[in-house]
Amino acid sequence: MSDTHATNPLLQDWNTPYGLPPFDQVKAEHFVPAFEVALPAHLAEIDAIAAQSATPTFANTLAAFDESGRLNNRISLLFENLTASETSPALQVAEVELAPKLAAHKNAMYLHAGLFARIDALHAKRVDLDLDPVQLRLLERVHLDFVRAGANLPPQSRARYSAVMERLAALSTQFTQNVLADESGFALTLEDEAALAGLPAFLRASAQAAAQQRGLPEGSHVVTLSPSLAEPFLTFSDRRDLREAVWRGRVARGAHAGSHDNRPVAAEIMALRQEQAQLHGYATYADYQLIDRMAGKPEAVSALLGKVWEPAKAKAEEDRVALTEMARSLGQPTPIAAWDWRYLAEKVRQARYDLDDAELKPYFGLENMIGAMFDCAQRLFGISFVEQHGVALHHPEARLWEVRSRENALIGLFIGDNFARASKRSGAWMHVFRSQSGHNGGTLPIVINNNNFAKAVAEPALLSFDDVRTLFHEFGHGLHGLLSQVKYERLAGTQVLQDYVELPSQIFENWAEEEVVLKRHARHFQTGEAIPSSLLEKLKRARRFDQAWATIMYAGPALIDMALHSLPNGSTVDLDAFEAQQCELLGIPQDIGQRHYLSHFQHLFAGSDYAAGYYVYMWAEVLDADAYDAFIEAGDPFQPAIAERLQRHIYSSGNKQDPALAFRAFRGRDPKVEPMLAKRGLIA
Numbered sequence: 001m002s003d004t005h006a007t008n009p010l011l012q013d014w015n016t017p018y019g020l021p022p023f024d025q026v027k028a029e030h031f032v033p034a035f036e037v038a039l040p041a042h043l044a045e046i047d048a049i050a051a052q053s054a055t056p057t058f059a060n061t062l063a064a065f066d067e068s069g070r071l072n073n074r075i076s077l078l079f080e081n082l083t084a085s086e087t088s089p090a091l092q093v094a095e096v097e098l099a100p101k102l103a104a105h106k107n108a109m110y111l112h113a114g115l116f117a118r119i120d121a122l123h124a125k126r127v128d129l130d131l132d133p134v135q136l137r138l139l140e141r142v143h144l145d146f147v148r149a150g151a152n153l154p155p156q157s158r159a160r161y162s163a164v165m166e167r168l169a170a171l172s173t174q175f176t177q178n179v180l181a182d183e184s185g186f187a188l189t190l191e192d193e194a195a196l197a198g199l200p201a202f203l204r205a206s207a208q209a210a211a212q213q214r215g216l217p218e219g220s221h222v223v224t225l226s227p228s229l230a231e232p233f234l235t236f237s238d239r240r241d242l243r244e245a246v247w248r249g250r251v252a253r254g255a256h257a258g259s260h261d262n263r264p265v266a267a268e269i270m271a272l273r274q275e276q277a278q279l280h281g282y283a284t285y286a287d288y289q290l291i292d293r294m295a296g297k298p299e300a301v302s303a304l305l306g307k308v309w310e311p312a313k314a315k316a317e318e319d320r321v322a323l324t325e326m327a328r329s330l331g332q333p334t335p336i337a338a339w340d341w342r343y344l345a346e347k348v349r350q351a352r353y354d355l356d357d358a359e360l361k362p363y364f365g366l367e368n369m370i371g372a373m374f375d376c377a378q379r380l381f382g383i384s385f386v387e388q389h390g391v392a393l394h395h396p397e398a399r400l401w402e403v404r405s406r407e408n409a410l411i412g413l414f415i416g417d418n419f420a421r422a423s424k425r426s427g428a429w430m431h432v433f434r435s436q437s438g439h440n441g442g443t444l445p446i447v448i449n450n451n452n453f454a455k456a457v458a459e460p461a462l463l464s465f466d467d468v469r470t471l472f473h474e475f476g477h478g479l480h481g482l483l484s485q486v487k488y489e490r491l492a493g494t495q496v497l498q499d500y501v502e503l504p505s506q507i508f509e510n511w512a513e514e515e516v517v518l519k520r521h522a523r524h525f526q527t528g529e530a531i532p533s534s535l536l537e538k539l540k541r542a543r544r545f546d547q548a549w550a551t552i553m554y555a556g557p558a559l560i561d562m563a564l565h566s567l568p569n570g571s572t573v574d575l576d577a578f579e580a581q582q583c584e585l586l587g588i589p590q591d592i593g594q595r596h597y598l599s600h601f602q603h604l605f606a607g608s609d610y611a612a613g614y615y616v617y618m619w620a621e622v623l624d625a626d627a628y629d630a631f632i633e634a635g636d637p638f639q640p641a642i643a644e645r646l647q648r649h650i651y652s653s654g655n656k657q658d659p660a661l662a663f664r665a666f667r668g669r670d671p672k673v674e675p676m677l678a679k680r681g682l683i684a
């Protein structure tokens with residue numbers, strides 16, 4: 001080891017509390033040299049597995065492969081987390097340099113002829129190997145990973161395949177950075193009192209905090225494109241011109257001519273994905289992606305989205321009438337526009353249900369809601385969360401909890417990083433610094449939840465009810481990582497099929513809406529008084545209002561995603577033209593629009609996991625709505641026997657078995673679509 005390697009904290013043993021990364025020692029410039037050591041070391045392990053003279057066995061090939069690459073794995077996870085949660089110009093430079101190298105490493109591993117020959121030989125005689133079901137699952141799973149990554153390609157296509165994958169990795173990085181640049185570049189200053197018209201106190205406070213973060217003079221207010229600021233602004237601002245500016249700012253992310261223009265980036269990604277599908281022998285990229293999903297085929301996705309699309313548009317038509325009447329009564333212009341919908345919907349909601357978001361917020365302090373989600377996890381699964389102080393994390397605002405079992409054994413670590421900042425990606429997500437597995441006699445998971453809640457000045461952070469659902473959603477993913485009891489890392493925690501992974505997260509949102517939970521935890525941040533029953537009742541009644549709008553905002557982009565990735569190989573894509581043509585074809589209402597437009601649609605272009613896969617949320621919603629009905633039928637949201645089955649078959653079992661079987665084991669039958677349609681108000 002050279003001197004620089006000897007002092008690189010990424011390459012040392014991590015003698016830190018819980019084996020956490022040594023956050024206070026790691027610097028951006030450590031990553032490139034660390035990967036220069038870790039990647040070849042990982043490949044040497046792979047070479048050694050492949051070069052064994054012994055006949056391939058499950059132990060000497062599959063288990064050994066699952067065990068390999070510990071150093072690389074640890075550094076990669078830290079790098080992924082830092083670039084998402086707490087990036088810096090230096091990390092962004094490292095990211096650009098490393099993206100193709102990491103992709104090349106993945107290629108070297110999955111296109112390793114010697115290793116694949118062993119895995120393929122085992123796969124061919126898998127039924128005769130006397131494997132237990134989990135071992136068989138690992139073998140089938142890893143074999144599919146290799147096939148999907150190109151291991152079966154003829155030798156003459158491999159070099160080109162590698163080049164395609166490396167270029168795709170570089171383009172994805174560029175796509176993400178372009179979105180971040182446009183997001184951090186936008187700040188609408190609210191110059192005077194007139195510009196603040198309609199904004200409730202919490203929103204003024206977060207606009208003030210955003211201005212402070214940007215170093216603007218005391219008393220300034222700024223609206224950014226962060227959803228926790230932009231979405232309430234679109235909901236409450238009386239200033240139609242400013243709402244339009246914010247709405248247009250969001251839509252235009254990634255679509256400005258110049259160095260951050262994502263349209264040519266996405267077009268090149270599409271061309272390369274089509275080539276990738278072609279090399280694999282699939283007619284379209286969607287066909288290639290769907291072989292690794294519960295849905296199986298694009299037709300199954302179209303069938304599901306087809307069940308909601310026209311009914312949602314019909315329902316939106318009714319809502320539009322009410323919104324238009326409201327606009328007229330307020331003296332606002334009609335027909336209404338996309339930057340009016342949320343605002344008018346809020347006015348109708350207030351009039352019809354007498355429910356005011358600003359009235360609700362004081363009951364949803366962040367601290368109380370964290371307590372609520374921990375309490376639900378305890379009542380369902382018997383686990384508890386004990387906060388730890390004085391341990392260095394990636395940012396001073398991040399917090400650490402020990403997670404303890406019913407028997408008080410340490411089962412994992414949970415990190416919560418809840419506030420928006422310029423160095424953090426937008427959105428909300430769960431990730432791990434370390435996965436649960438049976439490695440080294442058992443490895444405890446280190447799970448992180450990221451949110452982007454607005455920080456308020458001189459007040460505890462208060463959440464909207466949507467924020468509360470997001471908090472619970474990510475915590476559901478977190479529990480999927482924390483409760484995992486799987487021997488092999490490839491099958492552990494959230495490493496499940498993409499259209500199944502949202503089941504544990506989305507089902508957890510249901511507990512955020514349970515009256516017994518809210519009565520206990522939704523307490524006024526100043527008086528400590530529990531949320532009044534009348535307010536809860538109103539919240540419940542108002543919940544289904546405007547579901548058609550939410551369904552269209554989501555299902556439109558999901559349909560466009562499938563259409564885009566179902567283009568025949570060799571099609572040239574003009575992003576703007578394609579999107580316009582699809583909007584026309586689908587009849588996406590102009591006054592509703594899309595949750596994501598292609599130029600900033602990170603699900604599709606920041607990586608490939610959600611490409612031809614934005615539908616997965618609704619697929620999982622079919623599963624979670626039906627699964628939660630089990631508790632409703634039992635008349636108890638914490639019914640112990642059902643909770644136990646939920647933990648055993650869903651939260652702790654990772655990818656140990658086919659997800660369709662896991663669902664059946666929990667529910668006693670296959671999922672029904674009706675509970676999802678009913679929840680969205682699309683059937684009675």
Ligand SMILES: [Zn+2]
Pocket residue numbers: 473477502505
């Ligand atoms: Zn999720």
